Amino acid sequence: MYTNLTTELADGILTITINRPSKMNALNQEVMRELALAVDEVYNNIDVRSAIITGAGEKAFVAGADISEFLQLNTEEGADLANRGQLIFQRIEESPKPIVAAVNGFALGGGCELTMACHFRVAAENAKFGQPEVNLGLIPGYGGTQRLVQLIGKGKAMELMMTGDMIDAAEALQLGLVNHVVPAGQLVEKTREILLKIHAKAPLAIAKVIKCVNAYYKEGEDGFKTEAQQFGECFATRDLQEGASAFMEKRKPDFKGE
Structure with a gap:
C-alpha cells in the first residue's frame, strides 16, 4: 500500500514509520500523500485506538523537506504546497485519537512541523529540533510559525x-517542546507505555479533551463554551455511566467508547 511509509498495528497502536532513511526521511509530495492516507486509517479503522509517527533508522525522524522539489515553484505553487501540507498536519492535530511523535533523530523544517502537529512528543536523547528554513530563503510553511509559538x-x-539554530532534546524538554526524553533504545517502548495508559481511559472523553484543547487556539472559537458543550455531551455516553459506576463500586472501568 505504501512506498515511503511502513505501518504496523499492535495493541490498538498504529505505528507509522516514514521510511526514506537514505534521504534522512525527507518529506516529498509522495511521502505527504501517503502520510495523509495513513492518517485516514487512524480516523477510520475502528481497531486503531492511537498512533505513533516516527522515522526509519537511527539518524533522523524527518530531516526536512525534499528541497529539490522547490526549485521550479512559483508564488502560487508555493502557497498551494503550503496549504496542502497544512491541511494534512491539521488532520493530525484534530484527530480524535491520540497521535504522538516518537522523535528518533533530526526533526528539522517540515519534520519539526510534523512533530508539532502531533498531540505531544517523546524524544530520544539524540533528537535535534529546528526550523532552518531561513538558510534557504524560506520560512516554515506547514504551520511551524504558528505551532512553535504556541x-x-x-x-x-x-x-x-x-537564526535557524538547532536545539537538542534536553533544551527541547526545558522549553516544553517535548514531554519526555529517553535513551534511543527506549523511545518506542516509552511512547507505547503512555498510549496504553491512555487506552485505559474513556475514548470519547479523550477525543473531547483533544477538541477542547485545540479550541483554545482557534480564532473565533470560545474554548470555555466548547468545554461546557463537550462536558455536557459526556452525560449522554455509556462510558460516563460505566466510569461513575466503577468508581462507586471500587473497580476498574470497562470503557466501550459508547
Missing part, C-alpha cells in the same frame, strides 16, 4: 526561526 512562546520561537 508550544514555546513568542520570543524563543522568533529566535529559533530567525
Whole structure:
C-alpha cells in the first residue's frame, strides 16, 4: 500500500514509520500523500485506538523537506504546497485519537512541523529540533510559525526561526517542546507505555479533551463554551455511566467508547 511509509498495528497502536532513511526521511509530495492516507486509517479503522509517527533508522525522524522539489515553484505553487501540507498536519492535530511523535533523530523544517502537529512528543536523547528554513530563503510553511509559538512562546520561537539554530532534546524538554526524553533504545517502548495508559481511559472523553484543547487556539472559537458543550455531551455516553459506576463500586472501568 505504501512506498515511503511502513505501518504496523499492535495493541490498538498504529505505528507509522516514514521510511526514506537514505534521504534522512525527507518529506516529498509522495511521502505527504501517503502520510495523509495513513492518517485516514487512524480516523477510520475502528481497531486503531492511537498512533505513533516516527522515522526509519537511527539518524533522523524527518530531516526536512525534499528541497529539490522547490526549485521550479512559483508564488502560487508555493502557497498551494503550503496549504496542502497544512491541511494534512491539521488532520493530525484534530484527530480524535491520540497521535504522538516518537522523535528518533533530526526533526528539522517540515519534520519539526510534523512533530508539532502531533498531540505531544517523546524524544530520544539524540533528537535535534529546528526550523532552518531561513538558510534557504524560506520560512516554515506547514504551520511551524504558528505551532512553535504556541508550544514555546513568542520570543524563543522568533529566535529559533530567525537564526535557524538547532536545539537538542534536553533544551527541547526545558522549553516544553517535548514531554519526555529517553535513551534511543527506549523511545518506542516509552511512547507505547503512555498510549496504553491512555487506552485505559474513556475514548470519547479523550477525543473531547483533544477538541477542547485545540479550541483554545482557534480564532473565533470560545474554548470555555466548547468545554461546557463537550462536558455536557459526556452525560449522554455509556462510558460516563460505566466510569461513575466503577468508581462507586471500587473497580476498574470497562470503557466501550459508547
